[in-house]
Amino acid sequence: MKAKKLFFTFLTIIIGILTYNISASAANNNADIPFTMETIHPNDQINKSTSYIDALYKPGQQQKLQVKVRNSSNTTQHFIVSASDATTSNGLAIDYTKNKQKLIGSPKLSELINGNADQAIAMPAKSSKIVTFNLTMPREQFKGIIMGGISVYKDDRFYQQNNNNNKGVSINNRFVYSTAVLLRNQKGNVLPDIKLVDAKQAPNNQSPAIVTTLKNDKRNFISGVKTRSTIKDKDGKKVAENSTNLGQIAPISQFDLSTPLNETLSPGEYTLDGQASASDGQNWTWHKKIIITQQNFDNTQKNIVTNKKPFPWAMVIIITLIVVILLLIGLLLYLLLKRRKNEQ
Template sequence: MKNMLSIVVLILLIGLGFVSNNEVAFAGTMEYSVKANIPKNQVNKKLTYFDLKMAPGSKQTISLTVKNTSSEEKKIMIEPNTAITNQNGVIDYSKNGHKKDSSLKYAFSDLISPKQEIVIKGKETKKVPFTIQMPKESFDGIILGGFYVHEINKEEKKKENNKVQIKNEFSYVIGVKLTGTDEVVKPKLKLNEVQAGLMNYRTVVTANLQNTEAVIINNLDVNARITKEGKKEKLHSTKKSKLSMAPNSNFDFPITWDNQKLEPGKYHLYLTITDGNQIWKFDKMFEIKGADAKAINKTAIGVEKDYTFLFIGLAAFILSLIIIIIILLKKKKRGEDNEEE
């Protein structure tokens, strides 16, 4: 039970973006562990991820310590990735080679030496260096990234009783925040494309939100409402809170369609967003085209079926049957009358 609790705690910390406790990083429940070796120019020395202030054009080597707590040799991949915002509104450091946001001037992955694959023997500890080269020009705000560390060729274990395969898929994230000046940068949000689509095979409309400044936005509350063009009645809405966005990043905010089919037509999106200090309000017209709606509805799961045409067809069949019966009865009666005559 104690080991299971340690694993849950570690997963929660990784989900927040940083491994924030060295003791957890070296927990006995893991077969390997990673920690940041904090340098002298660390801004906040209480943090266990890198929080560095560096001068324009300067170069610095930082390092991670990887410890293999098992007796078997392991292959470990360490990827320095630029921070992005994923579809859940969470800052994500695990995407290697992700498409850069249009507002991103300096990507963390471009300023640091490439990813490394290391082989570490059983019970061995290794220090792995990476070199950061800061831009020559001074910049305000922050550059955000992180080391995504995971095992290659993860070992598969089988339960003898039911032969269910269990994969060890634990990974670590060690964040890196680079600062050039003390200038405070205010966040700016932009609404880009609004379009119909699928999220987890459910019908949605997504609104692409973009943070165009070199600053983290935390505690975002998003309230989205959709109406038909020219109408005030709400068709669909979604509210989400406590979202975060990485500097100079974008993500598709999903507005649920309540498991209904997408209908072609013109719609109006209203968005209200706040981080507790600023409020952003957007409204935008968009159109769902017939071909798009048909393709999406065909793939979607859980969509409420429209039985209108089935009922119409059934009613038409019954009506036709009644008419045929009436005609047959009339013919029969006419025949009987003729016989009597």
């Protein structure tokens, strides 16, 4: 009976550990988001039914951009409210936060803000606060739009110490709430455009790829973007193809579009053919001859991970637990049979 009790005790502990890990993982996936942000439309708002700012200002006019931040938690929270340029990420999405992507023209929103574009605020529990950015429109009239965004997120300086005190490895996800800002000084839009800048073989996320650099040098954004890229060798044989859907491209922005490769392309001559379309029916195409040198091949090969899979520790642990449980069950059966034999 002691062996039987020991077995069930051990089994209960194992089940408890597994259940705790699953519950903890599920709890960690529910990020705490204790804030919201609401746009305050200016008097010169073009369409007040939109959730973002879209205003028509005169050249040189001074104006205020305002948002209302609400702390819905039961404790004091610290936030950063930031006004930034709208850029295009390499995943074909419009990004309203500060990042490495750059715009290729002026004027832009970051140049119009008077004072600090990053405001730190402390908010008591269950409170709201209006945050204001003062700006001055360009003195020279421009066509199209200046596009940016206002974002709010937790101020890491007040939470980093608590994270450092936690033992073990932790992953901190930053939730950012953003709203778009569109500034104009004349009615009507300009047609956006997509142009090829360059294309070459390069590492992308530790894998080989043909990286195509594109730009939209017009002052209008593009929505519902679909792309297709095809790579062929000098004999016209297709060696790679990739497509994307539901992309967005910011005005006057430059970005990369990657076509993944199964392996690094050997030195030689290749061609890239690309096409893109927008939800409004516009279409663009580009063609590029790509010469891959031995140096490009060596540099790409050196900076990728070649079919190295991570060691399956989780599978090893699961198999080990199953083996231990089976051994304990076998031991229990052996002890029970031995006891029954002795009783007979």
